[in-house]
Amino acid sequence: MVQQFKAGMNSCNLFWEKVATDWHEFLPIFTHTSVRLSRTVFRELFYVKWSAEGSNRREKEEDTMYQWECLLMSIQGKVLEGETTDITFEELLTFATGADAIPPLDFPHKCSIEFYDQEEGSCRLPFSSTCALVLYLPRGIAQEDELRDLLTFALKGSLGFGKV
Template identity: 50%
Template sequence: MMCTQKADLQHFDYHDLPDGNVQGNLQKIKQCSTEKQLLSLCSELGDWISDCGVPGIFTAKIKDIPTVFTQVVKHYIYFRTASVIQQFIEGMNTCGNLWHQVERNWIAFLPIFTSTSREMSLPSFKGLYKISWSPQGSNQREREEETMFGWEMFLIAIQEKATDVTFKDLLVFWTGMHSVPCLGFPGEPVIEFYEQEGPSRIPYASTCSLSLFLPRGVEEEEMNALLTRAIKESSGFGRV
Protein backbone atom coordinates (compact mmCIF):
# COMPACT_ATOMS: atom_id res chain seq x y z
CA MET A 1 0.00 0.00 0.00
CA MET A 2 2.82 2.40 0.89
CA CYS A 3 4.58 1.60 -2.39
CA THR A 4 1.42 2.35 -4.36
CA GLN A 5 0.91 5.63 -2.52
CA LYS A 6 4.52 6.63 -3.13
CA ALA A 7 4.28 5.82 -6.82
CA ASP A 8 1.05 7.80 -7.11
CA LEU A 9 2.52 10.87 -5.42
CA GLN A 10 5.54 10.83 -7.72
CA HIS A 11 3.09 11.55 -10.55
CA PHE A 12 1.06 14.05 -8.53
CA ASP A 13 0.07 17.14 -10.55
CA TYR A 14 1.47 20.01 -8.46
CA HIS A 15 -0.84 22.41 -10.33
CA ASP A 16 -3.66 21.05 -8.13
CA LEU A 17 -2.16 22.84 -5.12
CA PRO A 18 -3.67 26.32 -4.62
CA ASP A 19 -0.43 28.11 -3.69
CA GLY A 20 1.44 29.41 -6.74
CA ASN A 21 4.76 29.62 -4.90
CA VAL A 22 4.51 25.98 -3.82
CA GLN A 23 3.65 25.00 -7.38
CA GLY A 24 6.78 26.77 -8.62
CA ASN A 25 8.99 25.12 -6.00
CA LEU A 26 7.63 21.65 -6.75
CA GLN A 27 8.20 22.25 -10.45
CA LYS A 28 11.87 23.01 -9.76
CA ILE A 29 12.22 19.83 -7.68
CA LYS A 30 10.52 17.68 -10.31
CA GLN A 31 12.66 19.09 -13.13
CA CYS A 32 15.93 18.64 -11.24
CA SER A 33 17.88 16.03 -13.23
CA THR A 34 21.59 16.94 -13.06
CA GLU A 35 24.16 17.42 -10.30
CA LYS A 36 24.45 21.11 -11.23
CA GLN A 37 20.69 21.56 -10.93
CA LEU A 38 20.73 19.72 -7.59
CA LEU A 39 23.36 22.11 -6.20
CA SER A 40 21.27 25.05 -7.38
CA LEU A 41 18.15 23.51 -5.87
CA CYS A 42 19.83 23.05 -2.48
CA SER A 43 21.12 26.61 -2.55
CA GLU A 44 17.79 28.15 -3.52
CA LEU A 45 15.24 25.89 -1.85
CA GLY A 46 17.19 23.73 0.58
CA ASP A 47 15.90 25.44 3.72
CA TRP A 48 12.33 25.42 2.42
CA ILE A 49 12.49 21.73 1.52
CA SER A 50 14.01 20.97 4.92
CA ASP A 51 11.17 22.84 6.63
CA CYS A 52 8.79 20.56 4.72
CA GLY A 53 10.18 17.63 6.69
CA VAL A 54 12.98 16.65 4.29
CA PRO A 55 16.27 17.64 6.01
CA GLY A 56 18.08 15.04 3.90
CA ILE A 57 17.88 17.34 0.87
CA PHE A 58 21.40 18.61 1.57
CA THR A 59 22.90 15.12 1.21
CA ALA A 60 20.49 13.86 -1.45
CA LYS A 61 21.57 12.43 -4.78
CA ILE A 62 19.86 12.75 -8.15
CA LYS A 63 18.26 9.34 -7.67
CA ASP A 64 16.61 10.67 -4.49
CA ILE A 65 14.76 13.55 -6.21
CA PRO A 66 11.53 11.56 -6.87
CA THR A 67 11.42 10.68 -3.16
CA VAL A 68 12.07 14.32 -2.18
CA PHE A 69 9.22 15.42 -4.46
CA THR A 70 6.90 12.81 -2.93
CA GLN A 71 7.76 13.84 0.63
CA VAL A 72 7.17 17.53 -0.03
CA VAL A 73 3.82 16.77 -1.69
CA LYS A 74 2.87 14.55 1.25
CA HIS A 75 3.77 17.38 3.63
CA TYR A 76 1.42 19.82 1.88
CA ILE A 77 -1.40 17.35 1.38
CA TYR A 78 -1.32 15.46 4.68
CA PHE A 79 1.10 16.49 7.43
CA ARG A 80 0.73 20.29 7.18
CA THR A 81 -3.04 20.12 7.72
CA ALA A 82 -3.36 16.95 9.82
CA SER A 83 -3.55 18.68 13.21
CA VAL A 84 -6.02 21.28 11.94
CA ILE A 85 -8.26 18.61 10.42
CA GLN A 86 -8.14 16.58 13.63
CA GLN A 87 -9.08 19.64 15.68
CA PHE A 88 -11.97 20.32 13.27
CA ILE A 89 -13.24 16.73 13.61
CA GLU A 90 -13.02 16.84 17.40
CA GLY A 91 -14.89 20.15 17.44
CA MET A 92 -17.65 18.77 15.19
CA ASN A 93 -18.02 15.69 17.40
CA THR A 94 -18.57 17.80 20.49
CA CYS A 95 -21.99 18.60 18.94
CA GLY A 96 -23.61 15.21 19.34
CA ASN A 97 -20.94 13.36 17.34
CA LEU A 98 -21.89 15.39 14.27
CA TRP A 99 -18.79 14.39 12.28
CA HIS A 100 -19.64 10.71 12.72
CA GLN A 101 -23.05 11.51 11.23
CA VAL A 102 -21.33 13.26 8.31
CA GLU A 103 -19.17 10.19 7.67
CA ARG A 104 -22.15 7.84 7.74
CA ASN A 105 -24.25 10.10 5.49
CA TRP A 106 -21.52 11.70 3.40
CA ILE A 107 -23.59 11.93 0.21
CA ALA A 108 -26.24 14.05 1.93
CA PHE A 109 -23.53 16.37 3.33
CA LEU A 110 -21.58 16.60 0.07
CA PRO A 111 -23.10 19.94 -1.06
CA ILE A 112 -22.22 21.50 2.31
CA PHE A 113 -18.57 20.49 2.49
CA THR A 114 -17.65 20.59 -1.21
CA SER A 115 -18.29 22.90 -4.11
CA THR A 116 -20.97 21.25 -6.22
CA SER A 117 -22.30 24.40 -7.87
CA ARG A 118 -22.90 24.34 -11.61
CA GLU A 119 -23.16 27.12 -14.14
CA MET A 120 -26.45 28.89 -13.58
CA SER A 121 -29.22 28.67 -16.19
CA LEU A 122 -32.15 30.97 -16.91
CA PRO A 123 -34.71 28.82 -15.00
CA SER A 124 -32.45 28.39 -11.96
CA PHE A 125 -31.68 32.11 -11.80
CA LYS A 126 -35.34 33.14 -12.13
CA GLY A 127 -36.18 30.80 -9.26
CA LEU A 128 -33.99 32.78 -6.86
CA TYR A 129 -35.93 36.03 -6.47
CA LYS A 130 -39.33 37.64 -6.03
CA ILE A 131 -40.68 40.92 -7.37
CA SER A 132 -42.05 43.73 -5.21
CA TRP A 133 -44.90 44.90 -7.44
CA SER A 134 -47.08 47.97 -7.03
CA PRO A 135 -50.86 47.29 -6.76
CA GLN A 136 -52.47 45.72 -9.83
CA GLY A 137 -54.04 48.30 -12.14
CA SER A 138 -51.94 51.25 -10.96
CA ASN A 139 -49.89 53.40 -13.32
CA GLN A 140 -46.75 52.34 -11.47
CA ARG A 141 -47.60 48.66 -12.02
CA GLU A 142 -47.93 49.19 -15.78
CA ARG A 143 -44.51 50.82 -15.92
CA GLU A 144 -43.02 48.09 -13.75
CA GLU A 145 -44.32 45.45 -16.15
CA GLU A 146 -42.62 47.35 -18.98
CA THR A 147 -39.39 47.28 -17.00
CA MET A 148 -39.71 43.57 -16.30
CA PHE A 149 -40.12 42.83 -20.00
CA GLY A 150 -36.73 44.49 -20.55
CA TRP A 151 -35.37 42.50 -17.60
CA GLU A 152 -36.61 39.23 -19.08
CA MET A 153 -34.96 40.06 -22.41
CA PHE A 154 -31.72 40.84 -20.60
CA LEU A 155 -31.78 37.43 -18.88
CA ILE A 156 -32.46 35.72 -22.20
CA ALA A 157 -29.48 37.57 -23.72
CA ILE A 158 -27.31 36.21 -20.91
CA GLN A 159 -28.61 32.68 -21.46
CA GLU A 160 -27.92 32.91 -25.20
CA LYS A 161 -24.51 34.52 -24.58
CA ALA A 162 -25.55 37.56 -26.59
CA THR A 163 -23.90 39.79 -23.96
CA ASP A 164 -20.59 39.62 -22.10
CA VAL A 165 -22.46 39.70 -18.76
CA THR A 166 -23.01 36.31 -17.08
CA PHE A 167 -25.48 35.12 -14.46
CA LYS A 168 -22.52 34.95 -12.08
CA ASP A 169 -21.74 38.65 -12.74
CA LEU A 170 -25.37 39.55 -12.09
CA LEU A 171 -25.46 37.48 -8.90
CA VAL A 172 -22.32 39.15 -7.56
CA PHE A 173 -23.71 42.60 -8.34
CA TRP A 174 -26.99 41.76 -6.62
CA THR A 175 -25.86 39.70 -3.59
CA GLY A 176 -22.07 39.99 -3.35
CA MET A 177 -21.79 36.21 -3.73
CA HIS A 178 -20.30 34.23 -6.60
CA SER A 179 -22.72 31.34 -6.15
CA VAL A 180 -25.86 30.46 -4.26
CA PRO A 181 -24.96 29.35 -0.69
CA CYS A 182 -25.47 25.63 -0.10
CA LEU A 183 -28.09 26.45 2.57
CA GLY A 184 -29.64 29.21 0.50
CA PHE A 185 -29.68 32.97 1.08
CA PRO A 186 -30.67 34.30 4.53
CA GLY A 187 -33.62 35.98 2.82
CA GLU A 188 -35.18 35.84 -0.62
CA PRO A 189 -33.56 38.26 -3.11
CA VAL A 190 -36.10 40.83 -4.29
CA ILE A 191 -36.47 43.22 -7.22
CA GLU A 192 -37.59 46.71 -6.19
CA PHE A 193 -38.43 49.67 -8.43
CA TYR A 194 -37.64 53.37 -8.42
CA GLU A 195 -38.61 56.45 -10.45
CA GLN A 196 -36.13 58.06 -12.80
CA GLU A 197 -35.68 61.72 -11.91
CA GLY A 198 -33.42 64.03 -13.88
CA PRO A 199 -30.38 62.29 -15.42
CA SER A 200 -30.92 58.54 -15.79
CA ARG A 201 -29.85 56.65 -12.69
CA ILE A 202 -28.41 53.23 -13.38
CA PRO A 203 -29.78 50.18 -11.52
CA TYR A 204 -28.25 49.58 -8.09
CA ALA A 205 -28.29 46.91 -5.42
CA SER A 206 -28.13 46.47 -1.68
CA THR A 207 -26.16 43.31 -0.92
CA CYS A 208 -27.21 43.57 2.74
CA SER A 209 -30.94 43.36 2.01
CA LEU A 210 -30.45 41.35 -1.23
CA SER A 211 -32.43 44.00 -3.11
CA LEU A 212 -31.96 44.91 -6.77
CA PHE A 213 -33.45 48.27 -7.77
CA LEU A 214 -34.64 48.77 -11.36
CA PRO A 215 -36.11 51.96 -12.90
CA ARG A 216 -39.77 51.95 -13.88
CA GLY A 217 -40.82 52.38 -17.49
CA VAL A 218 -37.57 51.30 -19.15
CA GLU A 219 -37.69 49.55 -22.50
CA GLU A 220 -35.63 46.55 -23.58
CA GLU A 221 -32.69 48.30 -25.26
CA GLU A 222 -32.25 50.88 -22.52
CA MET A 223 -32.56 48.22 -19.81
CA ASN A 224 -29.80 46.17 -21.42
CA ALA A 225 -27.50 49.19 -21.59
CA LEU A 226 -28.24 50.34 -18.02
CA LEU A 227 -27.77 46.91 -16.44
CA THR A 228 -24.59 46.19 -18.40
CA ARG A 229 -23.12 49.52 -17.34
CA ALA A 230 -24.15 49.07 -13.72
CA ILE A 231 -22.59 45.58 -13.49
CA LYS A 232 -19.39 46.40 -15.38
CA GLU A 233 -18.70 49.64 -13.52
CA SER A 234 -19.16 48.00 -10.11
CA SER A 235 -16.67 45.17 -10.73
CA GLY A 236 -15.14 43.93 -7.48
CA PHE A 237 -17.42 45.81 -5.08
CA GLY A 238 -19.18 43.88 -2.35
CA ARG A 239 -17.88 40.44 -3.28
CA VAL A 240 -18.01 37.77 -0.58
Protein backbone atom coordinates (compact mmCIF):
# COMPACT_ATOMS: atom_id res chain seq x y z
CA MET A 1 0.00 0.00 0.00
CA VAL A 2 2.86 2.36 0.75
CA GLN A 3 4.34 1.75 -2.69
CA GLN A 4 0.95 2.44 -4.29
CA PHE A 5 0.72 5.69 -2.31
CA LYS A 6 4.20 6.76 -3.46
CA ALA A 7 3.42 5.81 -7.06
CA GLY A 8 0.17 7.76 -6.93
CA MET A 9 1.96 10.82 -5.54
CA ASN A 10 4.70 10.51 -8.19
CA SER A 11 2.08 10.37 -10.93
CA CYS A 12 1.59 14.09 -10.28
CA ASN A 13 4.88 15.51 -11.59
CA LEU A 14 6.98 13.32 -9.26
CA PHE A 15 5.44 14.94 -6.21
CA TRP A 16 6.55 12.19 -3.80
CA GLU A 17 10.19 12.69 -4.80
CA LYS A 18 9.81 16.40 -4.00
CA VAL A 19 8.28 15.50 -0.62
CA ALA A 20 11.09 13.01 0.13
CA THR A 21 13.77 15.54 -0.85
CA ASP A 22 12.31 18.52 1.04
CA TRP A 23 10.52 16.60 3.80
CA HIS A 24 11.05 19.33 6.39
CA GLU A 25 8.97 21.74 4.28
CA PHE A 26 6.07 19.26 4.19
CA LEU A 27 6.22 18.26 7.85
CA PRO A 28 3.42 20.64 8.96
CA ILE A 29 1.15 19.28 6.21
CA PHE A 30 1.67 15.57 6.85
CA THR A 31 1.96 15.63 10.65
CA HIS A 32 -0.10 17.19 13.40
CA THR A 33 2.18 19.82 14.94
CA SER A 34 -0.33 22.02 16.68
CA VAL A 35 0.96 24.34 19.35
CA ARG A 36 -1.01 26.35 21.86
CA LEU A 37 -2.55 29.38 20.29
CA SER A 38 -1.37 32.80 21.37
CA ARG A 39 -3.42 35.98 21.43
CA THR A 40 -1.57 37.34 18.41
CA VAL A 41 -2.14 34.23 16.27
CA PHE A 42 -5.77 33.97 17.38
CA ARG A 43 -6.49 37.64 16.60
CA GLU A 44 -4.99 37.33 13.11
CA LEU A 45 -7.55 34.64 12.25
CA PHE A 46 -10.45 37.11 12.49
CA TYR A 47 -11.59 40.30 10.88
CA VAL A 48 -14.46 42.43 12.17
CA LYS A 49 -17.52 43.34 10.10
CA TRP A 50 -18.28 46.82 11.39
CA SER A 51 -21.41 48.89 10.94
CA ALA A 52 -21.12 52.32 9.32
CA GLU A 53 -18.64 54.58 11.05
CA GLY A 54 -20.28 57.17 13.30
CA SER A 55 -23.46 55.14 13.79
CA ASN A 56 -24.84 54.11 17.17
CA ARG A 57 -24.43 50.47 16.17
CA ARG A 58 -20.74 51.05 15.46
CA GLU A 59 -20.26 52.65 18.85
CA LYS A 60 -21.82 49.63 20.57
CA GLU A 61 -19.69 47.28 18.45
CA GLU A 62 -16.57 49.15 19.52
CA ASP A 63 -17.62 48.68 23.17
CA THR A 64 -17.96 44.94 22.63
CA MET A 65 -14.65 44.69 20.77
CA TYR A 66 -12.87 46.56 23.56
CA GLN A 67 -14.16 43.96 26.01
CA TRP A 68 -13.22 41.19 23.54
CA GLU A 69 -9.64 42.50 23.47
CA CYS A 70 -9.59 42.68 27.28
CA LEU A 71 -10.82 39.08 27.44
CA LEU A 72 -8.15 37.89 24.98
CA MET A 73 -5.44 39.69 26.99
CA SER A 74 -6.77 38.11 30.18
CA ILE A 75 -6.64 34.63 28.64
CA GLN A 76 -3.10 35.24 27.35
CA GLY A 77 -1.97 36.54 30.75
CA LYS A 78 -3.28 33.47 32.55
CA VAL A 79 -1.71 31.14 29.98
CA LEU A 80 1.68 32.85 30.39
CA GLU A 81 1.43 32.57 34.18
CA GLY A 82 0.51 28.90 33.96
CA GLU A 83 -2.93 29.45 35.44
CA THR A 84 -6.08 27.71 34.26
CA THR A 85 -8.65 29.74 32.38
CA ASP A 86 -12.41 29.44 32.03
CA ILE A 87 -12.02 29.79 28.27
CA THR A 88 -9.01 28.89 26.12
CA PHE A 89 -8.12 30.13 22.66
CA GLU A 90 -8.57 26.55 21.42
CA GLU A 91 -12.13 26.42 22.84
CA LEU A 92 -12.97 29.76 21.23
CA LEU A 93 -11.56 28.50 17.93
CA THR A 94 -13.59 25.31 18.16
CA PHE A 95 -16.73 27.27 18.96
CA ALA A 96 -16.22 29.62 16.00
CA THR A 97 -14.89 27.16 13.40
CA GLY A 98 -15.45 23.59 14.55
CA ALA A 99 -11.66 23.04 14.49
CA ASP A 100 -9.58 22.88 17.68
CA ALA A 101 -6.40 23.84 15.82
CA ILE A 102 -5.53 25.85 12.74
CA PRO A 103 -5.59 23.46 9.76
CA PRO A 104 -2.18 22.79 8.15
CA LEU A 105 -3.25 24.64 5.00
CA ASP A 106 -5.11 27.30 7.02
CA PHE A 107 -8.80 28.07 6.76
CA PRO A 108 -10.27 28.70 3.29
CA HIS A 109 -10.81 32.35 4.25
CA LYS A 110 -10.47 34.58 7.29
CA CYS A 111 -12.93 34.05 10.10
CA SER A 112 -15.14 37.01 10.89
CA ILE A 113 -16.74 38.58 13.91
CA GLU A 114 -20.22 39.96 13.36
CA PHE A 115 -22.68 41.50 15.78
CA TYR A 116 -26.29 41.21 16.83
CA ASP A 117 -28.56 43.29 19.05
CA GLN A 118 -29.81 42.04 22.41
CA GLU A 119 -33.58 42.25 22.65
CA GLU A 120 -35.00 44.09 25.63
CA GLY A 121 -35.67 41.75 28.55
CA SER A 122 -33.81 38.77 27.10
CA CYS A 123 -30.25 37.50 26.94
CA ARG A 124 -29.13 35.92 23.69
CA LEU A 125 -25.84 34.04 23.88
CA PRO A 126 -22.98 34.44 21.42
CA PHE A 127 -23.25 31.94 18.57
CA SER A 128 -21.35 30.93 15.48
CA SER A 129 -21.64 29.53 12.00
CA THR A 130 -18.85 26.99 11.73
CA CYS A 131 -19.49 26.51 8.00
CA ALA A 132 -19.17 30.23 7.25
CA LEU A 133 -16.47 30.77 9.94
CA VAL A 134 -18.44 33.55 11.64
CA LEU A 135 -18.54 34.33 15.35
CA TYR A 136 -21.50 36.47 16.41
CA LEU A 137 -21.12 38.68 19.48
CA PRO A 138 -23.72 40.97 21.08
CA ARG A 139 -23.40 44.71 20.60
CA GLY A 140 -22.95 47.01 23.58
CA ILE A 141 -21.11 44.79 26.06
CA ALA A 142 -19.65 47.20 28.62
CA GLN A 143 -17.90 44.80 31.03
CA GLU A 144 -15.31 42.09 30.39
CA ASP A 145 -16.98 39.85 32.99
CA GLU A 146 -20.29 40.09 31.13
CA LEU A 147 -18.69 38.97 27.86
CA ARG A 148 -16.71 36.23 29.62
CA ASP A 149 -19.86 34.91 31.31
CA LEU A 150 -21.84 34.91 28.06
CA LEU A 151 -19.05 33.15 26.15
CA THR A 152 -18.38 30.66 28.93
CA PHE A 153 -22.05 29.70 29.09
CA ALA A 154 -22.25 29.44 25.29
CA LEU A 155 -19.07 27.34 25.02
CA LYS A 156 -19.55 25.08 28.02
CA GLY A 157 -23.30 24.79 27.65
CA SER A 158 -23.29 23.65 24.03
CA LEU A 159 -23.48 19.95 23.30
CA GLY A 160 -21.04 20.03 20.39
CA PHE A 161 -21.09 18.11 17.16
CA GLY A 162 -22.78 14.72 17.31
CA LYS A 163 -23.18 14.68 21.09
CA VAL A 164 -26.96 14.53 21.37
